[in-house]
Amino acid sequence: xxxxxxxxxxxxxxxxxxxxxxxxxxxxxxxxxxxxxxxxxxxxxxxxxxxxxxxxxxxxxxxxxxxxxxxxxxxxxxxxxxxxxxxxxxxxxxxxxxxxxxxxxxxxxxxxxxxxxxxxxxxxxxxxxxxxxxxxxxxxxxxxxxxxxxxxxxxxxxxxxxxxxxxxxxxxxxxxxxxxxxxxx
Amino acid sequence: xxxxxxxxxxxxxxxxxxxxxxxxxxxxxxxxxxxxxxxxxxxxxxxxxxxxxxxxxxxxxxxxxxxxxxxxxxxxxxxxxxxxxxxxxxxxxxxxxxxxxxxxxxxxxxxxxxxxxxxxxxxxxxxxxxxxxxxxxxxxxxxxxxxxxxxxxxxxxxxxxxxxxxxxxxxxxxxxxxxxxxxxxxxxxxxxxxxxxxxx
Numbered sequence: 001x002x003x004x005x006x007x008x009x010x011x012x013x014x015x016x017x018x019x020x021x022x023x024x025x026x027x028x029x030x031x032x033x034x035x036x037x038x039x040x041x042x043x044x045x046x047x048x049x050x051x052x053x054x055x056x057x058x059x060x061x062x063x064x065x066x067x068x069x070x071x072x073x074x075x076x077x078x079x080x081x082x083x084x085x086x087x088x089x090x091x092x093x094x095x096x097x098x099x100x101x102x103x104x105x106x107x108x109x110x111x112x113x114x115x116x117x118x119x120x121x122x123x124x125x126x127x128x129x130x131x132x133x134x135x136x137x138x139x140x141x142x143x144x145x146x147x148x149x150x151x152x153x154x155x156x157x158x159x160x161x162x163x164x165x166x167x168x169x170x171x172x173x174x175x176x177x178x179x180x181x182x183x184x185x
Numbered sequence: 186x187x188x189x190x191x192x193x194x195x196x197x198x199x200x201x202x203x204x205x206x207x208x209x210x211x212x213x214x215x216x217x218x219x220x221x222x223x224x225x226x227x228x229x230x231x232x233x234x235x236x237x238x239x240x241x242x243x244x245x246x247x248x249x250x251x252x253x254x255x256x257x258x259x260x261x262x263x264x265x266x267x268x269x270x271x272x273x274x275x276x277x278x279x280x281x282x283x284x285x286x287x288x289x290x291x292x293x294x295x296x297x298x299x300x301x302x303x304x305x306x307x308x309x310x311x312x313x314x315x316x317x318x319x320x321x322x323x324x325x326x327x328x329x330x331x332x333x334x335x336x337x338x339x340x341x342x343x344x345x346x347x348x349x350x351x352x353x354x355x356x357x358x359x360x361x362x363x364x365x366x367x368x369x370x371x372x373x374x375x376x377x378x379x380x381x382x383x384x385x
Contacts, residue, residue: 019193024189045187052193057199
């Protein structure tokens with residue numbers, strides 16, 4: 001399986017349906033991944049859309065050295081990091097807006113994760129810091145390898161490995177605090 | 186939350202808008218580029234023309250340079266308008282006097298000088314534009330006085346400078362006093378030119 005590379009090639013050759021297929025396959029995963037950076041599902045949705053817009057307008061070259069999904073998530077990460085940097089000092093959420101966000105986020109999670117244990121785990125993840133949350137999400141929810149995760153978050157393999165170790169430790173302690181037992185951790 | 190079709194539609198809509206904006210920007214760029222290019226071209230042409238020296242060239246005066254004939258009779262008075270440009274022109278014609286082409290080897294620029302009544306009368310730039318000179322009495326020819334209008338003096342001057350003197354360098358001249366101004370002399374050259382000399 002080429003994980004969207006062939007769809008992207010088709011798009012570059014002029015077939016817009018290629019991008020539609022990519023959006024269909026990666027929209028939700030990318031949005032949840034970006035949500036780890038911005039902690040707001042609506043903004044994450046906008047950033048996800050921005051990622052696809054960048055692909056459609058700029059048509060960046062996909063060399064095929066990495067997985068297409070890795071490449072797409074790396075683009076999304078750049079956009080999210082830019083956004084976070086620009087809006088570092090701005091954080092305005094109304095009470096009504098916040099409840100909407102939580103409801104929307106839960107809906108997307110339910111649909112995407114379809115596993116209560118994973119949903120619970122995901123909620124606990126929200127309490128971790130961004131780096132821990134991101135690596136755990138990429139490795140355990142999106143099934144990326146450590147090497148692929150390292151490529152997406154632009155860190156070395158060793159750094160990523162250490163980050164995963166510390167993230168798991170932190171998550172474990174939090175889950176234990178809440179009385180949750182998860183054997184794989 | 187948008188479904189994938191809505192996201193795709195939104196993405197394509199944004200691409201469309203981006204292309205429209207890009208096209209507009211290109212149009213504006215080309216529209217503004219044309220007058221900018223024209224202005225640059227004009228500036229370049231202006232600078233080029235200025236550097237070529239057209240505007241800095243000396244414009245010869247339109248005033249007549251000849252001296253009225255009545256002056257030679259000694260009693261009549263004529264009025265000559267002398268400009269700085271004219272003066273410098275005459276300086277060349279009198280000093281090089283003598284030397285019609287400055288490009289010739291062995292010549293040099295001379296300032297007109299006449300020794301008269303115990304004073305030196307020298308061609309000066311101080312004779313300004315629009316200076317009105319009224320010629321009075323003829324006091325003699327250039328050869329009658331020491332100075333650059335004297336054949337022998339001129340020859341000697343050339344020899345002192347180690348230059349070869351040619352007879353064609355010499356131009357015959359007549360010297361007049363100037364009415365109401367004893368500090369000025371007027372030299373009328375046989376080639377039609379004239380020079381005003383001022384006492385030092």
